[in-house]
Amino acid sequence: PQLQQFVEVETQKQRVQLLVHHMTELCWEKCMDKPGPKLDSRAEVCLVNCVERFIDTSQFIVNRLEQIQKARPFFSESLSN
Amino acid sequence: PQLQQFVEVETQKQRVQLLVHHMTELCWEKCMDKPGPKLDSRAEVCLVNCVERFIDTSQFIVNRLEQIQKARPFFSESLSN
Amino acid sequence: PQLQQFVEVETQKQRVQLLVHHMTELCWEKCMDKPGPKLDSRAEVCLVNCVERFIDTSQFIVNRLEQIQKARPFFSESLSN
Amino acid sequence: QIAVANAQELLQRMTDKCFRKCIGKPGGSLDNSEQKCIAMCMDRYMDAWNTVSRAYNSRLQRERANM
Amino acid sequence: QIAVANAQELLQRMTDKCFRKCIGKPGGSLDNSEQKCIAMCMDRYMDAWNTVSRAYNSRLQRERANM
């Protein structure tokens, strides 16, 4: 059980890190068309908003999918985890 | 042998599912520039044609590669499976 | 140890092959906008330069990262391998 | 398990596509028009996935019938 | 086994690139001009893969000689 828990924690860590890399790429494309000599505040605000809106979008989609699932199941199993 | 067969079947299933996801992305880009309130018939025909032509393209490439292989081997092993 | 060495060598081979595939895609986009009936010499020179400059870029980035690491560690561990 | 992995994969790709399509410059909140766009994008993406799955399966069956 | 995996990888990436390049709006069949385009695209993609492999190997050898 300790090994299993270790593996789960590490897998979860890795998933978070891949998500961070993915958001970095996505938000880099949305917010940094011309990298300048410094990270200006406009780009920084854009990056923070980009992360917040990406998570909002994920949550919006998961919630709406759960509702659709209840009404007319699209998938055979729950999407909640 | 039963476990092995199970693993092979599952691996094959997973490969098919990844192919379906890949074709969905590709054909989404080709056929759905502006998602509307309904899937109109033009987009639906485009999606079906897109899948058919993608498989045609795969088969055309594999067949032609096999012919090239016979004439002047490019790869050291067969590409057939 | 022999098995381990075999696995390491194969993993390394696979990494090299994925890198070659990745550079082929990247340099295909940079150098081959309109594939013609033959690989013309301009495209060939472009492809070779593309590989050379991609490796230069990798090395430039790794070297600069090592220098930054020495001054103010960004990562907790070395990036050298 | 594969069903869950499959749903996760769809979820990830759909989130990525719809975020790119519906969020131009990310603002201080997910406003109403963005939410509408995402909802529509989701529905169309799932339609597309369904249509692609069906087209692929019917092609597979035709191929098998011809063998 | 790695040789097969490598060929599969090349096949997949080539199919993707040549489909995107040669099939504009997918029609009711793979017409003649599309087939010609795919054949040419394949040949050039394999040329590119070969050229890239050779360039990479020659760079590797130069690096080793300098060590």
Next chain:
Amino acid sequence: QIAVANAQELLQRMTDKCFRKCIGKPGGSLDNSEQKCIAMCMDRYMDAWNTVSRAYNSRLQRERANM
């Protein structure tokens, strides 16, 4: 080990992004202006990665506090 994998991942993605951004048509050497562009691109990419990590962690903490 995960820290190394994470750094490798960042390295790969950064190299790809900055190569695409800074090398127009690949020439006979990495010239001075390209090197400057890559250095700047690296710094901004790492800033972006840091900012994204921080924003993600602070969001996570807010979510946990609300539960």
